[in-house]
Amino acid sequence: MLDVPNLVNAQHTLLNKKLTRSEILKQKIRRARFGRKTVRIYRNHNFELMDPVLSVFGSFSGFEIETLIGSYDESMSFNEYSGERVDADVLWFDFSRFELKSDALTEFVVSRLKALRKFSNAPIIICDHPSVDYVDFNKSLVDSVKEVPDIFVFPISEIAQKMGDGFYDHDRASHFGTAFHTSVFLESARLIGLKYLPAVLRPRIKAIAIDLDNTLYNGVLGEDGPEGVRMTEGHRRLQECLVKLGESGILLSVTSKNVDQDVETLFSVRQDFPLRLEHLAGRQVNWGSKAENIKKLAEAFNISPSDFLLLDDNPAEIGQVVADIDLIDVMHASDDADITVSELNMFPGLFSFGLTNEDLKRSKDVIARKHRMDQQKGQSVAEYLEQMETSLAIHLNEADAFKRLCEIPIKTNQFNLALQRLSATQIRSYLDERNAFVVSFSLSDKLSNSGNVGALYAKVADDFLVVDELCVSCRALGRGIEDFMITRALDAIIQTIPNEVSGIRFYYRFGPRNQPAIEWLRKFTQDLIACESDCVKGDSSGLNMVHYPLNKFRSRLESYRKFPINVLLQTAL
Amino acid sequence: MNQTMGYKINDVENRIAEIFSEVLKRTVLITDEVLRENEPKWDSLANLEIVMHIEEALNVRFSPEQLELFKSKSSITLVVLKAHGIA
Numbered sequence: 001m002l003d004v005p006n007l008v009n010a011q012h013t014l015l016n017k018k019l020t021r022s023e024i025l026k027q028k029i030r031r032a033r034f035g036r037k038t039v040r041i042y043r044n045h046n047f048e049l050m051d052p053v054l055s056v057f058g059s060f061s062g063f064e065i066e067t068l069i070g071s072y073d074e075s076m077s078f079n080e081y082s083g084e085r086v087d088a089d090v091l092w093f094d095f096s097r098f099e100l101k102s103d104a105l106t107e108f109v110v111s112r113l114k115a116l117r118k119f120s121n122a123p124i125i126i127c128d129h130p131s132v133d134y135v136d137f138n139k140s141l142v143d144s145v146k147e148v149p150d151i152f153v154f155p156i157s158e159i160a161q162k163m164g165d166g167f168y169d170h171d172r173a174s175h176f177g178t179a180f181h182t183s184v185f186l187e188s189a190r191l192i193g194l195k196y197l198p199a200v201l202r203p204r205i206k207a208i209a210i211d212l213d214n215t216l217y218n219g220v221l222g223e224d225g226p227e228g229v230r231m232t233e234g235h236r237r238l239q240e241c242l243v244k245l246g247e248s249g250i251l252l253s254v255t256s257k258n259v260d261q262d263v264e265t266l267f268s269v270r271q272d273f274p275l276r277l278e279h280l281a282g283r284q285v286n287w288g289s290k291a292e293n294i295k296k297l298a299e300a301f302n303i304s305p306s307d308f309l310l311l312d313d314n315p316a317e318i319g320q321v322v323a324d325i326d327l328i329d330v331m332h333a334s335d336d337a338d339i340t341v342s343e344l345n346m347f348p349g350l351f352s353f354g355l356t357n358e359d360l361k362r363s364k365d366v367i368a369r370k371h372r373m374d375q376q377k378g379q380s381v382a383e384y385l386e387q388m389e390t391s392l393a394i395h396l397n398e399a400d401a402f403k404r405l406c407e408i409p410i411k412t413n414q415f416n417l418a419l420q421r422l423s424a425t426q427i428r429s430y431l432d433e434r435n436a437f438v439v440s441f442s443l444s445d446k447l448s449n450s451g452n453v454g455a456l457y458a459k460v461a462d463d464f465l466v467v468d469e470l471c472v473s474c475r476a477l478g479r480g481i482e483d484f485m486i487t488r489a490l491d492a493i494i495q496t497i498p499n500e501v502s503g504i505r506f507y508y509r510f511g512p513r514n515q516p517a518i519e520w521l522r523k524f525t526q527d528l529i530a531c532e533s534d535c536v537k538g539d540s541s542g543l544n545m546v547h548y549p550l551n552k553f554r555s556r557l558e559s560y561r562k563f564p565i566n567v568l569l570q571t572a573l
Numbered sequence: 574m575n576q577t578m579g580y581k582i583n584d585v586e587n588r589i590a591e592i593f594s595e596v597l598k599r600t601v602l603i604t605d606e607v608l609r610e611n612e613p614k615w616d617s618l619a620n621l622e623i624v625m626h627i628e629e630a631l632n633v634r635f636s637p638e639q640l641e642l643f644k645s646k647s648s649i650t651l652v653v654l655k656a657h658g659i660a
Binding site for chain 1: 592595618621624625626628629630635636637640
């Protein structure tokens with residue numbers, strides 16, 4: 001049973017502007033929803049000061065962080081790498097210790113990052129240079145790491161700018177093993193633990209369920225009326241912050257114990273609200289349970305309820321929702337909305353290093369989905385697809401879509417067959433190697449262009465086409481075309497293989513949320529996969545494999561010959 | 574120069590004893606003397622934790638010379654009391 005008061009207290013302590021080391025270390029949070037994560041630390045100055053506080057921030061973010069701290073490595077030799085698999089690498093370097101000018105430093109650091117990338121598949125987070133004299137280096141670092149997959153810059157220069165002369169503590173450097181002031185470690189641990197590590201280690205929050213009374217504004221709608229609820233400056237900033245999050249691809253929704261008509265009137269009357277009804281992808285306003293409301297919203301958005309963040313001023317409501325939806329993110333809205341804004345800007349799972357077109361289309365796509373479902377009623381799948389003028393584009397080994405190809409295995413949870421969470425380096429190898437393939441597929445219809453909605457990562461081995469991973473975005477599900485998309489994608493690969501394969505092998509894994517993918521595979525292979533309880537695990541990772549004969553695949557392909565979807569094949573091979 | 578915040582001797586001694594208890598993970602009373610050379614858990618990292626906790630809790634900043642004196646709880650307490658002008 002989650003201790004909600006403890007969690008709320010931890011939120012206000014850890015996400016608050018003023019950090020104290022003793023208060024941070026007192027927090028005991030036990031909610032490692034995303035399990036243990038191993039983070040290797042390369043460094044040229046003290047990291048041990050950060051370690052215990054990073055652990056606390058990591059706990060709040062849902063991880064049990066285990067750090068492997070290397071020796072002091074002044075020359076970025078990475079000599080201590082010993083081959084163990086880690087979830088992330090953090091390069092905690094004080095670049096002011098390098099006596100190199102900007103250009104030379106850029107060249108050196110980028111060459112070392114490329115060297116590290118050769119033997120580590122994990123996402124890498126690297127600090128930039130604290131000094132304003134190295135603005136050019138910092139800019140070049142950001143530009144240069146785009147050449148190397150899965151490298152992210154932690155802007156310690158922004159902390160340095162805020163702290164000014166207080167950033168360095170040279171007098172005591174020999175005692176502390178670092179020239180940074182000790183308070184730099186608290187702020188860095190907070191940013192790395194709450195923003196940057198979650199951005200690479202967990203899926204981004206997909207939707208926010210927002211309470212109304214005393215959360216979105218000050219007051220109670222049912223008592224104060226639409227004109228009487230108060231829009232403080234803090235609440236205005238909060239609504240603007242939520243709108244920005246919506247524009248970044250997070251679905252906004254309202255869940256409130258009120259009368260729906262009153263809420264409609266509220267938004268109509270209050271033109272001073274930055275958040276408008278059209279920003280909301282859905283709302284559930286009734287006197288029922290908020291957990292049930294969130295489940296309904298999740299169904300409408302075609303995502304899992306645990307992909308939500310609930311923002312609510314009432315800890316009791318928060319407790320009831322968490323009791324029902326175990327893995328959901330929750331945040332307590334403060335009386336002072338400015339506190340809520342600053343905590344929302346720190347909340348783990350909201351920050352993303354870079355947004356794709358698919359992120360930005362998400363809200364429109366969800367609204368379009370509702371229209372599709374309305375149109376689909378009473379029609380067969382074929383009639384509906386023909387009416388919708390659905391088009392499928394299949395892209396074979398398209399290197400230009402690399403960023404999206406890296407995101408898909410990380411972001412998809414429900415239709416994710418093997419849960420391998422492939423790294424950028426692994427995906428690069430599918431693009432570069434002979435007999436390895438990445439097929440992505442894009443969907444559009446007359447209501448919306450959903451963009452890139454899925455990908456399949458495969459290779460030819462021992463006379464078989466082996467599908468290592470298959471992921472489809474929840475935005476593409478529910479139209480009855482998953483089978484068609486995947487069949488055509490597999491055919492696109494088979495057409496390019498010079499020697500005919502004798503069958504297709506799929507890797508799959510039973511996870512807590514990927515039942516849609518498992519069910520699809522069960523039907524596709526006509527029940528050849530084992531039940532979870534009967535499964536003989538090939539290795540300790542829980543990966544299983546099923547073989548699907550080529551002749552059965554060809555029959556399936558033939559059955560789709562007249563399927564009413566336009567297919568465009570684009571290949572880089 | 575550190576500003577005094579109206580601390581009394583007892584406040585300082587209490588807080589330092591609490592900090593030693595937290596960092597060394599055992600009960601340390603105001604009246605206990607703790608010597609670094611006799612305390613296995615008082616390693617270099619624990620030493621830095623003690624410094625940071627005391628600086629934060631008691632609004633002091635130890636100079637490099639003062640940090641050299643961190644050999645016992647009593648010597649640290651004396652430095653803090655002097656910094657606040659109450660020793």
